[in-house]
Amino acid sequence: MTRPRKTPDTLRSARWFAPDDLRSSGHRSRIMQMGYSPEEWLDRPIIAIINTWSDLNPCHAHFKQRVDDVKRGVLQAGGFPVELPAISLSESAVKPTTMLYRNLLAIETEELIRSHPIDGAVLMGGCDKTTPGLLMGATSANVPAIYVPAGPMLRGNWKGQVLGSGSDAWKFWDERRAGKLSQAEWIGIEGGIARSHGTCMTMGTASTMTAIAESIGMTLPGASSIPAADAGHIRMCSEAGRRIVSMVWEDLVPSCIQTRPAYENAIAVAMAMGCSTNAIIHLIAMARRAGNDIGLEDFDAASRHVPVIANIRPSGDTYLMEDFFYAGGLPGLMSRIGDKLHLDALTVTGRSLGDNIEGAQVYNDDVIRTQATALYKEGALAVLRGNIAPGGCVIKPSACDPRFFKHTGPALVFDDYPSMKEAVERDDLEVTADHVLILRNAGPQGGPGMPEWGMLPIPKKLVRQGVRDMLRMSDARMSGTSYGACILHVTPESYIGGPFALVRTGDLISVDIDRRSIHLDVPDDELARRQAEWVPPPPRFERGYGWMFTRHIRQANDGCDFDFLQTDFGAPIGEPNI
Ligand code: FES
Ligand code: MG
Numbered sequence: 001m002t003r004p005r006k007t008p009d010t011l012r013s014a015r016w017f018a019p020d021d022l023r024s025s026g027h028r029s030r031i032m033q034m035g036y037s038p039e040e041w042l043d044r045p046i047i048a049i050i051n052t053w054s055d056l057n058p059c060h061a062h063f064k065q066r067v068d069d070v071k072r073g074v075l076q077a078g079g080f081p082v083e084l085p086a087i088s089l090s091e092s093a094v095k096p097t098t099m100l101y102r103n104l105l106a107i108e109t110e111e112l113i114r115s116h117p118i119d120g121a122v123l124m125g126g127c128d129k130t131t132p133g134l135l136m137g138a139t140s141a142n143v144p145a146i147y148v149p150a151g152p153m154l155r156g157n158w159k160g161q162v163l164g165s166g167s168d169a170w171k172f173w174d175e176r177r178a179g180k181l182s183q184a185e186w187i188g189i190e191g192g193i194a195r196s197h198g199t200c201m202t203m204g205t206a207s208t209m210t211a212i213a214e215s216i217g218m219t220l221p222g223a224s225s226i227p228a229a230d231a232g233h234i235r236m237c238s239e240a241g242r243r244i245v246s247m248v249w250e251d252l253v254p255s256c257i258q259t260r261p262a263y264e265n266a267i268a269v270a271m272a273m274g275c276s277t278n279a280i281i282h283l284i285a286m287a288r289r290a291g292n293d294i295g296l297e298d299f300d301a302a303s304r305h306v307p308v309i310a311n312i313r314p315s316g317d318t319y320l321m322e323d324f325f326y327a328g329g330l331p332g333l334m335s336r337i338g339d340k341l342h343l344d345a346l347t348v349t350g351r352s353l354g355d356n357i358e359g360a361q362v363y364n365d366d367v368i369r370t371q372a373t374a375l376y377k378e379g380a381l382a383v384l385r386g387n388i389a390p391g392g393c394v395i396k397p398s399a400c401d402p403r404f405f406k407h408t409g410p411a412l413v414f415d416d417y418p419s420m421k422e423a424v425e426r427d428d429l430e431v432t433a434d435h436v437l438i439l440r441n442a443g444p445q446g447g448p449g450m451p452e453w454g455m456l457p458i459p460k461k462l463v464r465q466g467v468r469d470m471l472r473m474s475d476a477r478m479s480g481t482s483y484g485a486c487i488l489h490v491t492p493e494s495y496i497g498g499p500f501a502l503v504r505t506g507d508l509i510s511v512d513i514d515r516r517s518i519h520l521d522v523p524d525d526e527l528a529r530r531q532a533e534w535v536p537p538p539p540r541f542e543r544g545y546g547w548m549f550t551r552h553i554r555q556a557n558d559g560c561d562f563d564f565l566q567t568d569f570g571a572p573i574g575e576p577n578i
């Protein structure tokens with residue numbers, strides 16, 4: 001799709017600044033109030049830098065400086081940069097979960113762009129939900145936009161051991177619960193596992209989502225793999241600033257880039273990376289904002305034919321994002337699955353994905369494998385269905401013990417997180433390694449916000465016996481850095497009365513990953529009887545954002561967007577004209 005080039009008088013911002021009337025005079029006067037002469041901004045693309053920096057977001061700590069690097073690039077290319085801060089969504093600080101606020105960031109991004117005299121946007125994010133939140137908002141606003149990923153932090157280090165975000169925290173926490181680590185050693189781990197600014201450096205949700213941003217064509221080539229602390233990251237920021245100005249003149253809007261083939265590329269890349277399960281929810285929401293009807297089946301189909309070739313924890317057992325960057329990064333990885341990609345998809349460079357990765361190389365064949373030497377021939381994700389999850393649920397086979405690929409066990413049910421947390425520490429808990437641990441009321445409505453509670457802790461008495469994995473099931477999500485036989489995103493969720501609400505302790509549950517099935521072994525008439533007895537929980541929020549959230553949030557298999565935020569919901573809002 002080619003669109004006519006913009007001229008100064010057709011810039012969106014010209015609606016604010018060009019007319020010879022009192023209102024526009026006021027707009028011009030107030031820019032001059034900030035000390036800018038007309039020749040610095042008039043007739044130039046005005047570029048919003050939507051910055052998710054905050055003092056409580058260590059993953060974005062460097063954005064305070066990087067925003068100046070973006071500005072430098074915008075100025076060099078003849079644009080006028082303006083910084084517009086947006087909610088930061090710090091994964092490590094926000095309770096109960098940042099997922100409660102992804103859509104709030106999406107609304108904020110869309111409205112920041114729509115309400116201001118903005119011709120193009122640089123989106124600065126990286127920590128988990130910031131990537132989908134910023135992209136969803138910019139996609140609905142549909143002005144030219146480029147994504148600047150925060151970049152992964154450096155490898156962790158403790159006593160000479162490499163530590164990976166999240167994954168090693170869970171692993172060593174179990175060692176501590178088993179009595180094998182002192183308090184002093186634990187503090188050493190806390191200090192060593194996150195040693196620089198930047199996002200989690202395992203293949204968690206952050207690295208998954210920034211790779212997805214790159215593979216749908218919304219970042220500069222290679223941008224998502226550059227470590228936050230690398231000087232190349234600074235150069236990428238200024239280049240993004242230069243590029244967005246050209247994108248405005250070219251009128252290269254997200255709807256030209258975010259086509260269905262672009263999303264199919266993103267799904268293939270996510271699979272090859274051994275992605276976080278959260279990718280499913282975010283990609284569905286993002287794709288639908290761009291008018292592409294992506295669903296669970298698209299992920300299951302891709303996982304059957306795209307091998308996992310990125311040897312990064314937690315799917316891999318050794319390497320981290322820093323190693324991935326040195327091995328050739330995302331362009332290197334994409335060059336190895338070129339046959340699974342639509343190489344003609346357009347990107348923010350104005351060129352195709354194929355052009356962008358032309359000449360890309362891999363420098364370490366153990367970190368980025370070939371398809372022939374893949375880590376897993378298939379199975380980054382699997383979508384299961386059955387009477388207990390008619391809308392689907394997901395598991396990450398590549399991160400779980402193969403003994404659970406086919407398993408039947410009795411349910412041990414918990415209705416809330418605190419009672420589960422207390423029970424798993426008890427020595428007298430009646431549980432075996434064959435049990436299926438169940439956590440309910442942890443979905444979009446129940447959590448609320450679908451917290452990352454899905455990797456339920458292994459009961460302490462089993463940990464002491466050496467058990468390190470067991471089948472777990474919830475309507476929650478789990479961190480991309482988590483691992484284990486965890487069945488997630490059960491839809492419909494228990495809080496709204498899905499069949500998952502009807503499971504009782506002792507019921508048998510069977511899982512067969514090859515057949516993509518999950519079954520609750522309880523007769524239909526008994527389930528109907530339990531359904532009739534089920535009492536809905538009281539409403540959770542009576543005011544505020546939560547009130548709006550509960551009325552409009554959609555289920556996991558629909559991407560958890562708000563119904564009214566879907567881009568085609570209702571008449572277009574149109575542009576401000578007074
Ligand atoms: Fe920010 Fe993991 S806590 S990316
Ligand atoms: Mg995370």
